[in-house]
Amino acid sequence: MSGDHAHGNPQVHSGAKGSDAHKHKDKHKEHRHKDHKKDKERDKLKHSNSEHKDPSEKKHLDKEKLKHSNGSSDKHREKHKEKRREEKIKSPPLEKPKKEKENGYVRERSPAAVKSEPEDDSGFHASPKQDKASKREHGADGSEHKSKKVKAEHEKKAKKRKHEDEEDEDDEDDEDIKPKNKTKDKKATDGKKAKKEEEEKWKWWEEERATDGSKWRFLEHKGPVFAPPYEAMPDKVKFYYDGKPMKLNAPAEEVATFFAKMLDHEYTTKDIFRKNFFKDWKKEMTSEEKSKLTDLNKCNFSEMSEYFKAQSEARKQMSKGEKQKNREENERLLQEYGFCIMDNHKERIGNFRIEPPGLFRGRGDHPKMGMLKRRIRPEDIIINCSKDSKHPKPPPGTKWKELRHDNKVTWLASWTENIQGSIKYIMLNPSSRIKGEKDWQKYETARRLKKCVDRLRTQYRDDWKSKEMRIRQRAVALYFIDKLALRAGNEKEEGETADTVGCCSLRVEHIKLYPKMDDQEYVVEFDFLGKDSIRYYNKIPVEKRVFKNLQLFLENKQPDDDLFDRLNTSILNKHLQELMDGLTAKVFRTYNASITLQQQLKELACPDDSLPAKVLSYNRANRAVAILCNHQRAPPKTFEKSMQNLQTKIDEKQNQLSAARKQLKAAKAEHKASHDDKSKKTVEVKRKAVQRIEEQLMKLQVQATDREENKQIALGTSKLNYLDPRISVAWCKKWAVPIEKIYNKTQREKFAWAIDMTEEDYEF
DNA sequence: CTTATCACTTAGAATCTGATAT
DNA sequence: ATATCAGATTCTAAGTGATAAG
Numbered sequence: 002m003s004g005d006h007a008h009g010n011p012q013v014h015s016g017a018k019g020s021d022a023h024k025h026k027d028k029h030k031e032h033r034h035k036d037h038k039k040d041k042e043r044d045k046l047k048h049s050n051s052e053h054k055d056p057s058e059k060k061h062l063d064k065e066k067l068k069h070s071n072g073s074s075d076k077h078r079e080k081h082k083e084k085r086r087e088e089k090i091k092s093p094p095l096e097k098p099k100k101e102k103e104n105g106y107v108r109e110r111s112p113a114a115v116k117s118e119p120e121d122d123s124g125f126h127a128s129p130k131q132d133k134a135s136k137r138e139h140g141a142d143g144s145e146h147k148s149k150k151v152k153a154e155h156e157k158k159a160k161k162r163k164h165e166d167e168e169d170e171d172d173e174d175d176e177d178i179k180p181k182n183k184t185k186d187k188k189a190t191d192g193k194k195a196k197k198e199e200e201e202k203w204k205w206w207e208e209e210r211a212t213d214g215s216k217w218r219f220l221e222h223k224g225p226v227f228a229p230p231y232e233a234m235p236d237k238v239k240f241y242y243d244g245k246p247m248k249l250n251a252p253a254e255e256v257a258t259f260f261a262k263m264l265d266h267e268y269t270t271k272d273i274f275r276k277n278f279f280k281d282w283k284k285e286m287t288s289e290e291k292s293k294l295t296d297l298n299k300c301n302f303s304e305m306s307e308y309f310k311a312q313s314e315a316r317k318q319m320s321k322g323e324k325q326k327n328r329e330e331n332e333r334l335l336q337e338y339g340f341c342i343m344d345n346h347k348e349r350i351g352n353f354r355i356e357p358p359g360l361f362r363g364r365g366d367h368p369k370m371g372m373l374k375r376r377i378r379p380e381d382i383i384i385n386c387s388k389d390s391k392h393p394k395p396p397p398g399t400k401w402k403e404l405r406h407d408n409k410v411t412w413l414a415s416w417t418e419n420i421q422g423s424i425k426y427i428m429l430n431p432s433s434r435i436k437g438e439k440d441w442q443k444y445e446t447a448r449r450l451k452k453c454v455d456r457l458r459t460q461y462r463d464d465w466k467s468k469e470m471r472i473r474q475r476a477v478a479l480y481f482i483d484k485l486a487l488r489a490g491n492e493k494e495e496g497e498t499a500d501t502v503g504c505c506s507l508r509v510e511h512i513k514l515y516p517k518m519d520d521q522e523y524v525v526e527f528d529f530l531g532k533d534s535i536r537y538y539n540k541i542p543v544e545k546r547v548f549k550n551l552q553l554f555l556e557n558k559q560p561d562d563d564l565f566d567r568l569n570t571s572i573l574n575k576h577l578q579e580l581m582d583g584l585t586a587k588v589f590r591t592y593n594a595s596i597t598l599q600q601q602l603k604e605l606a607c608p609d610d611s612l613p614a615k616v617l618s619y620n621r622a623n624r625a626v627a628i629l630c631n632h633q634r635a636p637p638k639t640f641e642k643s644m645q646n647l648q649t650k651i652d653e654k655q656n657q658l659s660a661a662r663k664q665l666k667a668a669k670a671e672h673k674a675s676h677d678d679k680s681k682k683t684v685e686v687k688r689k690a691v692q693r694i695e696e697q698l699m700k701l702q703v704q705a706t707d708r709e710e711n712k713q714i715a716l717g718t719s720k721l722n723y724l725d726p727r728i729s730v731a732w733c734k735k736w737a738v739p740i741e742k743i744y745n746k747t748q749r750e751k752f753a754w755a756i757d758m759t760e761e762d763y764e765f
Numbered sequence: 766c767t768t769a770t771c772a773c774t775t776a777g778a779a780t781c782t783g784a785t786a787t
Numbered sequence: 788a789t790a791t792c793a794g795a796t797t798c799t800a801a802g803t804g805a806t807a808a809g
Contacts, residue, residue, distance in 0.1 A: 352799085367800095420800095423800095424770085426771095443774090493801095501801085532777095585803075632776080639792070646791095
């Protein structure tokens, strides 16, 4: 816990790896070849990887700028192992990574971090303090929530009103009164009430939670908003096949426009994408069209593409009035369809618009990219609402697929998507009670893990010595999940998705063992594509026992065999469940992320820092977590430019500063000579000016640093999903940093519960 | 067990918007 | 007034994990 891992540094690297680790995939073998060559060329650009580690664990993170570019190594994927195997054989050994495409896809960039290991190997020890934490928070424990919250609430109520400044002028009125159960029938009234209370902000966290597994007692909404119908292309916008204009029937034309809209995207250059698109497009063609259009390469969509560009340009040029009109229409739609009434409160819906048809954009090397995502009709939609609510009505002339009243689930509507056959849902916004309670609960579970993590660590270390292979594998996997914050790694269906892995699904080809590397022993190198095909690349020294176990797991296996052949997420989670109620693999990520933030904030704190410096420290702490969790982003396209702009500003400011200093000096000289009051005043004025400019300069420099360090790291994901907001709120209170510096409006809405209830001494 | 289904969280990219620079 | 840009918002894919079905 707390002490222990200070997570250390990350090493970031990216890189290339030359390993043969990834082999090529295959699936589309046809293309493969070419790809190879390309890849090779790209290789040249390769990437350097820099790695670095920083000895001092503490601060570390910051500096790392991960630069890497990394390559993609080849694709990995293969569908079946067998296939994989075959390929492998053929493929040249070392292929390297290449680069990637810019755009898109390849996503693989990769830093990755490790929590630093405790120094000794006894490792994880507990820090003394942890215990205290537990006391306060309401929900803290396990079964937490329910009961305890309740009580807590009362007291808080009392205090609550104070803070929230702005809005709250009163929240009282109804809300307190309504205990939920009663009312359900009065919906009508509720409706209105809901309105106002929304302004007042309902503090759901001060109410009791249901214990019977039901998610709500009353639910009313208007149903989803469908995608606008297809509007045919004007006649003058032509599609050409083999140089000749050709009019397509509406369905085929619509699909063609989907492709035309993506013409500038790298997707459309990919063979798989083109092949999938063409196949699905043909399904919309008449038989004549089908027989005529046999080669996608002869299709010319450029007029269509230009037309759309012109349209969007026109949209930008619209007059203010028109824009305003649009805005109002949007607002109207939002007001009508963007909210629902759940248990007496008006709540915002997260996604009330049905996904429009288009071409599927899978991430990474997705076998289904380019397939047609079909238009969703009312007949595809299942509506979920209260029996006694006013049911949403389907558009005239249509019917819903089904109307049900299931309060054991939180969704308002659902449909089955045609690419993977999975179900999509319409659910509430993160600021809603239903999402917020769950989020709160997630952090409480992570805090319970904090209390017993030492015990678990001791146990898995012990299990490294087990006679049973399955136990050893489980223990080593858990160590990775704990130390590296890896995802669980469920199995995926081959050929249905990009080839990505998590801990339990790691294959032999994803790790390399180095008994010695530089001055370190027992180094494991990880290189694989994780969620969203983001590359995870990391080299970390592990304990000898872990290393020996890994060697054992690798014996007699092929590169595409599973590293942990006796383990899967279900076995692992079952085990975790026995160790602690509610414990699953993902709880470790939440726990490690939050505890890391808390530690980093403590380490980076500096009471006399200016406000911007404090915010920078916060961002650095946040960054440490993002590195740990491997949250990467493509460097913004405008990154270089924007850095340059900032630098320009800094230079200017610097000039300004020296000018101001010069003036100050002159003023001083003047004063010295004359000693009159007026000159004295001038000195003061100039001194102030210098000071102000210095501050401004400092602020700019801090901003530049922050931005540079953030080049390819995404802070948002961890802030939104992994960091207990109470840690941040407490930190803001402690250092008098306005919460707006840390959370924007949306974030403040999502974390309203934490902002309201957290005191400055909160301990995760 | 193994597989499938379902619900829900987590994720980065795309797009939008509004503030700021020109 | 217009263009630029950065941050906010939207979008929807891709995970996790519980549970049901075979």
